[in-house]
Amino acid sequence: MIHENLKEVEENIVKACKKVGRDPNEVTLIAVSKTKPVEDIRQAMAYGIRDFGENKVQELTSKIEVISEKLNWHLIGHLQRNKVKYIVDSACLIHSVDSMRLAMQIEEEAKKKGITANILIEVNIAKEDSKFGVAKEEVQGLLREIANLKHVCVKGLMTIAPYVENAEENRKYFSEMYKLFVDMRSENADNIRMEILSMGMTGDYQVAIEEGATMIRVGTGIFGERNYTI
Numbered sequence: 001m002i003h004e005n006l007k008e009v010e011e012n013i014v015k016a017c018k019k020v021g022r023d024p025n026e027v028t029l030i031a032v033s034k035t036k037p038v039e040d041i042r043q044a045m046a047y048g049i050r051d052f053g054e055n056k057v058q059e060l061t062s063k064i065e066v067i068s069e070k071l072n073w074h075l076i077g078h079l080q081r082n083k084v085k086y087i088v089d090s091a092c093l094i095h096s097v098d099s100m101r102l103a104m105q106i107e108e109e110a111k112k113k114g115i116t117a118n119i120l121i122e123v124n125i126a127k128e129d130s131k132f133g134v135a136k137e138e139v140q141g142l143l144r145e146i147a148n149l150k151h152v153c154v155k156g157l158m159t160i161a162p163y164v165e166n167a168e169e170n171r172k173y174f175s176e177m178y179k180l181f182v183d184m185r186s187e188n189a190d191n192i193r194m195e196i197l198s199m200g201m202t203g204d205y206q207v208a209i210e211e212g213a214t215m216i217r218v219g220t221g222i223f224g225e226r227n228y229t230i
């Protein structure tokens with residue numbers, strides 16, 4: 001089943017790119033494996049997937065422990081400052097940075113380990129009370145502050161769009177994110193490289209791609225429904 005699902009997602013990526021004249025190679029698919037067992041991850045690996053997304057630090061570190069192959073692990077969920085030390089050198093990209101305090105904590109832990117941590121700024125584009133992320137008006141200010149950190153590199157922006165029945169309802173938010181992303185590209189600092197726009201999930205990734213996403217995060221559409229009760 002996972003292989004069929006992956007094939008379908010990949011076909012949809014190609015279709016969405018064709019529709020707007022984009023090259024499918026510009027879009028990275030992150031398989032969101034949260035709550036799913038290692039066997040499921042292995043199936044996706046057998047298909048050729050190398051990018052996996054987890055939203056909990058503990059789950060990410062325990063999966064890394066049992067899977068020895070070199071993979072790209074993305075931390076996509078909210079990150080508490082006291083947990084930064086556990087993932088700063090194992091996550092290839094932290095998608096959820098939404099404060100200077102968190103960025104400074106990442107700086108401190110990355111410095112200790114002698115590495116540069118790659119991060120995205122999470123934007124609450126629809127200004128939902130229930131979501132983390134900075135308002136779009138705050139992004140530039142945060143970028144300018146982070147520009148002073150030597151062990152943190154900002155690679156782009158991330159958003160979690162509202163949950164909607166009809167993906168078209170999110171088009172305006174994806175389009176706003178793309179505009180912001182392009183505007184922020186003109187921010188110049190050694191550690192700011194606006195290359196990644198992480199947006200789009202199972203329900204709306206085609207629309208996100210049409211509006212310029214370079215990374216999509218798909219869980220249910222690959223691994224099936226999640227069961228949080230077990």
Ligand SMILES: *Cc1c(COP(=O)(O)O)cnc(C)c1O
Binds near residue numbers: 032160203217218
């Ligand atoms: C769970 C999750 C996803 C994947 O959601 P699906 O709707 O299952 O594709 C994507 N991004 C984030 C931040 C998530 O927490």
